[in-house]
Amino acid sequence: QKEVEQDPGPLSVPEGAIVSLNCTYSNSAFQYFMWYRQYSRKGPELLMYTYSSGNKEDGRFTAQVDKSSKYISLFIRDSQPSDSATYLCAMRGYSSASKIIFGSGTRLSIRP
Amino acid sequence: DTEVTQTPKHLVMGMTNKKSLKCEQHMGHRAMYWYKQKAKKPPELMFVYSYEKLSINESVPSRFSPECPNSSLLNLHLHALQPEDSALYLCASTTGSRGNTGELFFGEGSRLTVL
Numbered sequence: 001q002k003e004v005e006q007d008p009g010p011l012s013v014p015e016g017a018i019v020s021l022n023c024t025y026s027n028s029a030f031q032y033f034m035w036y037r038q039y040s041r042k043g044p045e046l047l048m049y050t051y052s053s054g055n056k057e058d059g060r061f062t063a064q065v066d067k068s069s070k071y072i073s074l075f076i077r078d079s080q081p082s083d084s085a086t087y088l089c090a091m092r093g094y095s096s097a098s099k100i101i102f103g104s105g106t107r108l109s110i111r112p
Numbered sequence: 113d114t115e116v117t118q119t120p121k122h123l124v125m126g127m128t129n130k131k132s133l134k135c136e137q138h139m140g141h142r143a144m145y146w147y148k149q150k151a152k153k154p155p156e157l158m159f160v161y162s163y164e165k166l167s168i169n170e171s172v173p174s175r176f177s178p179e180c181p182n183s184s185l186l187n188l189h190l191h192a193l194q195p196e197d198s199a200l201y202l203c204a205s206t207t208g209s210r211g212n213t214g215e216l217f218f219g220e221g222s223r224l225t226v227l
């Protein structure tokens with residue numbers, strides 16, 4: 001079993017829809033959770049990071065962490081064609097020396 | 113724009129060539145990373161430098177040789193590579209201090225093609 005599971009997609013939704021992207025994990029030591037957006041042939045761009053269970057909102061993006069279920073989500077409201085990219089979840093333990101583990105990434109396409 | 117700068121953006125090299133990838137950040141971060149990313153795959157960790165010392169080497173072949181000349185610079189020296197080493201090479205940095213949240217900031221990457 002992989003430490004972090006993420007549906008690779010592709011996921012295609014119409015413009016304006018609410019998008020839900022998810023990751024599950026097995027290691028209860030993970031404490032920090034991140035979402036990255038990666039456009040084709042570019043480096044990953046940090047979108048959101050969270051530490052505790054609960055929700056964190058930034059503009060059209062909401063990150064949600066449920067540590068009891070070992071489940072994290074990223075919601076995108078009012079999706080735009082420019083949101084079309086691969087979304088990677090990532091997580092690590094508390095120690096600054098612990099490795100960051102990435103999900104496999106979900107390819108998202110927003111249809112105009 | 114990313115604050116982690118990588119050069120060159122594209123590199124084509126033969127299997128007998130020696131080349132280097134360079135990475136620079138001026139955010140005062142003390143941990144720097146090299147990742148390798150193949151198409152449609154997540155980044156794979158290669159090396160981590162913490163306070164200019166190599167702290168993690170993920171059993172990377174010796175044809176890849178990292179170097180951290182100072183806290184702002186990170187190099188990856190390449191020699192006798194194989195075609196299967198063709199990939200996007202990503203540099204990243206983070207604060208590396210106690211209480212670090214683990215936010216990695218990536219560069220745009222260097223796309224390497226080995227002929």
